[in-house]
Each structure stands twice: as C-alpha cells, then as structure tokens.
Amino acid sequence: MFERPQSGERAVLVHASTDGLPDESEREEFAELSRSAGAVIAGELFSSRRRPDPRYFIGKGKLDELRKLIEDGDAELVIFGAALSPSQERNLEKELCCRVLDRAGLILDIFAQRARSFEGKLQVELAQLRHLSTRLVRGWTHLERQKGGIGLRGPGETQLETDRRLVGKRIRQLTERLEHVDTRRTINRRNRMRAEIPTVALVGYTNAGKSTLFNALTDAGVYVQDQLFATLDPTVRRLDLPEGSHVVLADTVGFIRDLPHELIAAFKSTLQEAREADLILHLIDASDPNRWQRVRQVNSVLKQLDADQVPQIRVYNKIDKLERQPRVTNNRQDKGRAVWISAVTGEGLELLKEAIAQRLQQKTVHRHIHLESAQGRQRAKLFELGAVLSEEVLEDGGWTLELKMTEKDLRRFLKHENLAEDQLASNAVKRSAPAANE
Numbered sequence: 001m002f003e004r005p006q007s008g009e010r011a012v013l014v015h016a017s018t019d020g021l022p023d024e025s026e027r028e029e030f031a032e033l034s035r036s037a038g039a040v041i042a043g044e045l046f047s048s049r050r051r052p053d054p055r056y057f058i059g060k061g062k063l064d065e066l067r068k069l070i071e072d073g074d075a076e077l078v079i080f081g082a083a084l085s086p087s088q089e090r091n092l093e094k095e096l097c098c099r100v101l102d103r104a105g106l107i108l109d110i111f112a113q114r115a116r117s118f119e120g121k122l123q124v125e126l127a128q129l130r131h132l133s134t135r136l137v138r139g140w141t142h143l144e145r146q147k148g149g150i151g152l153r154g155p156g157e158t159q160l161e162t163d164r165r166l167v168g169k170r171i172r173q174l175t176e177r178l179e180h181v182d183t184r185r186t187i188n189r190r191n192r193m194r195a196e197i198p199t200v201a202l203v204g205y206t207n208a209g210k211s212t213l214f215n216a217l218t219d220a221g222v223y224v225q226d227q228l229f230a231t232l233d234p235t236v237r238r239l240d241l242p243e244g245s246h247v248v249l250a251d252t253v254g255f256i257r258d259l260p261h262e263l264i265a266a267f268k269s270t271l272q273e274a275r276e277a278d279l280i281l282h283l284i285d286a287s288d289p290n291r292w293q294r295v296r297q298v299n300s301v302l303k304q305l306d307a308d309q310v311p312q313i314r315v316y317n318k319i320d321k322l323e324r325q326p327r328v329t330n331n332r333q334d335k336g337r338a339v340w341i342s343a344v345t346g347e348g349l350e351l352l353k354e355a356i357a358q359r360l361q362q363k364t365v366h367r368h369i370h371l372e373s374a375q376g377r378q379r380a381k382l383f384e385l386g387a388v389l390s391e392e393v394l395e396d397g398g399w400t401l402e403l404k405m406t407e408k409d410l411r412r413f414l415k416h417e418n419l420a421e422d423q424l425a426s427n428a429v430k431r432s433a434p435a436a437n438e
Helices: 024-036 060-073 086-096 103-114 118-133 159-194 210-218 261-266 268-275 291-304 349-359 376-384 407-416
Strands: 010-017 040-048 077-080 099-101 199-204 235-240 246-251 279-285 312-317 327-330 336-340 362-371 388-393 399-406 424-432
Touching (some): 010 060, 024 103, 040 060, 077 103, 103 118, 118 159, 199 291, 210 235, 210 246, 210 312, 279 291, 312 349, 327 349, 376 399, 399 407
Parallel strands (some): 199 279
Antiparallel strands (some): 327 336, 362 424, 388 399
16 A cells, blocks of 8 residues: 655646536635645646546546656645545555645645634644544554454454554544534524624625734724635634624635535534624625626625624725725615725725614514413523513413513524524514613
C-alpha cells in the first residue's frame, strides 16, 4: 500500500465534471480554495465525462495526462474539484503514487487551519472524522491482526476494524462536547429572548466581507483577510441601533458552493444562530459578476438549515469598487429590503442600522393558552423560550399559561408543535421596538 508523505504543497488541480467543463468563475474559485489551503499550483487538468469512471472518475487517457503533469510539475498532491468516492480516491493514489484529495477534503483542511477557538476546533475535528470514517482503507498491510503469537492473541480485530472503532469513539466524544456547547448557546439565546433582545445573523458567501462589516458595526476586532474562509470562529456582539435600541449581531461561517454535509452537521450549533435569528443580513459582494449565483447558493444552504423563512435584508457590499452611492431599496411594506454599503469606507452603515431597526419593529402579543396534562413537553418548551408570564394549574392536570411573545414566534410555535388555534384565548396586542430599554 502507498505510504502517504508528510509534505505535499505542490499540487495539480483536476477540474473534472459530468455536465460540461466548469466555467471560469468555478475554476478560479477552486484555484483560490487550493491557494487558501497553502498549495502551490503546479498544473491543471480539465476533464468532462457524461458519467464518472467508477474506478478513477476520469478516463484512462486523462489518467496518463495527469501522471505526466505530476512528473513535469514535481507535484506531491492531486486535488479534484469533484467529489470522489473512497474507492476512487484509493485507486487514484495507488496509480499516481501521490496523495489525492477531493473538494470536500480540501475545504475541511482549510477549516482545520483556520479554527482558533475551542468550539471551532471541536467542530472541525468532528467534520474531519465523519469524512474520514467513510474513507478508512487498509493502510496497515503489515498487520493481519492487531495481536498475534503465543500469549499475545488479542480480540482478533484487523487494524481497519480497530481504526473504525477508535474513530467512532472519538466522534461520540466530540458530539457530546459539542452538545454541551450547544446547551450554553441555547441558554444564551433563551436569556436574550427573555430580555426581548432580537438576534440578527450575518450570513453570506465566503469572502463577501462579513468580518469587515462585523468589525465596522461592532468594533469586534475580528481577523480580516482577503481570502476564502479567513475566519471560522463564531462571534456574537451587541449592536446599538438608532433611538437607543440594540440587538445582538451574530457572525457565522461563510458559505460556499457544495459545502460538505459533514461541515453543515458539525457547525450546526453555530449555524443555528441563523435559524433562530429574528433577522438575517445576507451580505453580497456587489462587485462580483457572479453575485446572483452566489445568492442562490447561500439561500440553498439556508434552506438546508430551515432558515429560509427568516426575514432577510440583502446587504450589497463593496460599492466603493463600483463607485456607487449608498442607498436603501424598500419592499411593499416600505421597509428596507436591500441596502447598498461599503464596509471598508463606512458608507451606508447608518442606513443599514436604520433598516435593521425598521424591519425588527414587530407585534408583541399577550395570549393565554390551555394545555392538556399530556402536553407537558409543549409547556416545557414555552418556559425554555422565556415566554411564560404566569401559570395556573387546572383540576384536570392541565395548565393555563399567560404568554408574552412576538406574533411570529407564537405562530411558529403552534405550527411546530401541531397545536390547534382554539387552544388560544384572549388577545391583547401592543407595538414594541425590537430592543427598547425598559
């Protein structure tokens, strides 16, 4: 079996596809991803097939071309822009005698380099192990069994079985640790809801300028660099709005085309800030000629997170590159639908704050809800949301709860818990600013 070297900075990129050659923007993004991981591009190969070869993904002719590119460029690594199966990755390594990585593995490697916080490192390691668990191959050919010989016979596991068991154990440990982190995040969100402080999540395609905007709005001092996935660690800061109100602004990891499912699963607690937010700021690079494609890709990830129904403000950044003036485009309710800004120069930031405050004006409702004795879980959920003002225990074991929450959250709760509208009674509504100090 081929032994993988420790080094491997010089790489050959394989732009392989089954639906025609990738366009220029996709090729450049793939190259930028590789450079962000620290690779020096020694060559590029282009391949398009109707269906991937089950053994090598590319055909035999392209495999010979790839072998020559590796020799000419003195490369130690081959990176595929497509997703490889574990067997394809193994077969390619055997044929080419160098390391082979697909797009998902490349993104995971970048995340491993960028993570700085304890939570971020846990999330990246979990994603890597989940990816690795599908790619464990028999790399210890000199070991037929874990132990052998008189007096040294072990449980009879092969090294591959031992590796799988150890990886599975580590995945369970990391999952438990992240559950504790998620519990703390849930408590923080619950406290914000009780204090009636709305949460605004900042999302966008990687390198759209999220960290720059986050720093400009909150003075957070988040690391900023003109590269893909410059920052991964989640950050939450207070943002002061006009008229003395304030919200909590949560930065999230940047999105990208074909974001690996392992990452979405591992960063669930971080990305949940977007799902639980009252408002999403969708940051868009206005100078990007492919911005509409990027918008669709971000919305696709939001849909995977069940965050596609959260209200959005589209924030078009980098207007300084287009020499445009800051402005606000309103929707039918005469509220900010899109804001044009420059996070670098600060142009349009006040317009953005005003648009956030305007969109977060919402109805706070006081309602009473009757729950049966068998609906204890729904009762506990309302207490978790911090929505219960008072409680009356009924003779039949049920409860009547006095609630105070936004109308949107109440409707969402009823739908999620499959509760009937007739369980509600007594409606008193008042208008409130999103985060006015009481």
